[in-house]
Amino acid sequence: MAELGRAVKSTNAWACYDCGKCTATCPLSRSGASYSPRRHVLAANLGQQQEIVLDGSVYRCLTCGLCDERCPTQVNYVQLVQMLRELTYGAGHEPDCPHGGALQSVMRMMAMGGTQQGRLGWLSDSLETDPAKGEVFYWTGCSMYYDAFFPDLDGASANASRAAIKLLNLLGITPVVSPNERCCGHDLLWNGDRKSFESLAKFNVQLVAESGAKTLVTSCAECYRTWKIDYAPYFKGAGAAPRILHLSEFLAQQAEYAEHMDQLKPKASALRKVTFQDPCRLGRHMGVYDPPRELLSAVPGIEIVEMRHHRASATCCAGGTWTNCDRYAKQIQVGRLREARETGAEVLVTACPKCRIHFACAMKDPNLASEIVLPMKDLAEVLAEALV
């Protein structure tokens, strides 16, 4: 109860005046799911912990944060959901994990540690990296695990990581890419498993502190949010926290990068029209909307055509925390891909491996395939390919 009370206070839930904008804007609710953020806020305000926990419905939230954008009283519903999930998980209710819980198991094994992961097989010889020490730490995230699980993607996630390192190398940076990196714990935290998350957070903070890196750059929107917001309490005692930047922010901030941009030699097959999918973690959670767009439009010949819902209104890929995959999620994905197709863009660019995984899955629908298929690329890939 005390925890619920704290959650209500810290997320501003008490300020709710029951207008229902959250439920009206919720992509799940709009797709016909019987899901209501408002009901959770009200139940939390009334201290109805049992009702929230027993029904387990908090696991259905996409945590996309669209409701928070619309809320007139600044209730941080997404944060409330994170806390409610901890209570629910603590009471013994686990989410129905899509992919048979395989990804959660992998993350928990990483939290236990004790093995030397073989996670750097995707690094190619042409990339300059350091396994231990350096100024800039490139945080890879779990891209290699995703590639192993989703062979249909043809190693797309590792491609994005390689492209990111190539970009850093072009700027004269030899990033630290550690073989000892562990999952950032994003999904476990959002599944309510604070204990496993904590051991991952402590380990990773220590790992980066030992590398001596002053800056941590990642191309994964989820790792970015986790490092910047959810790791904050764990930096105490581990030395000064590094500067944490998403690759797009880092590149946009690099003065040197402008020089490189001047020397761009786009390939003959260079893209012309692209559209950008704002990952929920990068956009609404962290407010990074401009850097990816600046970078894309700095590439000669590329024109960004926005989807109907973009920036703060962008539709989520509906699979954020490996807790929700159902017909409503599919409907949201299909709707989003239709929007992307309507723009006439050649490529859908995103900055989160999960957006790509979930959209790629939606595209496999044999009833719709030709209507919603669109090539996808990571932001880093588009940029690296443009720098011939």
Add this chain to the structure above:
Amino acid sequence: MNAVTTDVTRAPARSEAEWNPDLIVFACNWCSYAGADVAGVSRLQHQPHFRIIRVMCSGRIHPGFVLRAFEQGADGVLVSGCHFGDCHYTFGNHRAAEQFEKTRRVVRLLGLEEERLRLEWISAAEGARFAEIINGFTDQVRRLGPSPFSSQGKAA
């Protein structure tokens, strides 16, 4: 009445101090599980350090099952199903092979020894083969020692 007792005394002798692995065996209802049954009915001796989990088809054995077993501390996992061409559901075992490949890739990434994981096709008639595979796999995992994710492995 003594038949069972006699059989147990004929089981391969092992010292008390020796460490025995905890193994999980996934077996399909139509072939491998029946193969295990044949091994039992034929009174074939094999090492007993495994729990068998029956599934309707090996195609059901998602990477999540195997990884969960490792997460919970299994020292080794054996996935078994019908031989190709024998699947009760025509193509389930091909699906199992695909799933197994995914699992193997993840196990490799995690840094677990690949020898802790095995895929075998065992038909309903192959009781002897079942016993042989169990013995071979148990010895193989015993040589590796406790899994780093088992309670013993974590303590070490």
